[in-house]
Amino acid sequence: MNHLTAWLKASRLPAQFFIFPSLLLGQSLAYYYTGSWHWLNFTLIHVYGLCMHLFIVYANDYADYDTDRMNTSFTPFTGGSRVLVEGRLRKHHLLTASLIMATLVLILSMVFSVRLNTFAPLLLAAFGLLLMQAYSFNPIKLSYRGFGEVLQMLGVGIILPLIGFIAQAGSLSQFPVLIVLILLPAQYAMALSTSLPDEPSDRLSNKRTTVVILGIVPSRIILVLLYMLTLTLVFLISLEPINPFVLSIMAIVFTLLLSLAFNKNVMPGSRTMVLMVACSIIFNTLIVSALVISYLSAVLSTL
DSSP, rough: OOOHHHHHHHTTGGGGGTHHHHHHHHHHHHHHHHHOHHHHHHHHHHHHHHHHHHHHHHHHHHTTTHHHHHHHSSSSSSOOOOEEEEEESSSHHHHHHHHHHHHHHHHHHOOOOHHHHHSHHHHHHHHHHHHHHHHHHHTTTGTTTOOOOHHHHHHIIIIIHHHHHHHHSSSSOOHHHHHHHHHHHHHHHHHHHHHHHTTHHHOOOTTHHHHHHHHHHHHHHHHHHHHHHHHHHHHHHHHHHHHHHHHHHHHHHHHHHHHHHOOOOTTTTTHHHHHHHHHHHHHHHHHHHHHHHHHHHHHTTTT
């Protein structure tokens, strides 16, 4: 039972908030622009998303072990799962598990390639795995060179919506690039927020995140500005209105996020920092979910 609990902790299932909404966005856009929807593909693509998620969290724990050992300001959302630091699992266990998940990702992408008669799903999956390798592992290890948040933004903000779209539409010919691009500032903001609590240990381990380079206070302000940019672009460019109920929840969360961003007591190790990271993750999820609801509702209203 203890072993199972350790694996559940290592799996960090709440981190699906980074994966599931982006895949669902791609599928909802496919339904809006092409009218195509397949429940089997919906199921398979989210199994794919779960495998990709597990690959990422297992590989990150393995690659960041030394940094995580120095981390005393970790939160439920950042600083790794702690199973290696606590000695509950061994490094080779997580490395093996990450390789198994990467293999399953490739197998599922090949299934999609066969079903859709295109190599695009396989190529997108391979690119997604390469982004993770470049993020955490030598020889590139960009998370330690100042570009880790960019890779997170690209993976969650572009690769996953593309995969979700092609899983339903069968091709990318009608993919609405602009709709996805306007979400990139928010995706970068979420990546930025999850590195805020880890600034002390990242700085000690020479991990050059944006927060380490710019500082905690400027990063908090930039984070809010990035979310404001995406919100402005969504209202200007989105073809469908945002659901009023979702919009009201977004307003509440953003107000709280804004107040925390300018609170001098929001520092690594504080409860207010945990709250700010949670608000950032929720707010980004709400933005993506708002678009999903808008575009799906627009199609369903015509049926």
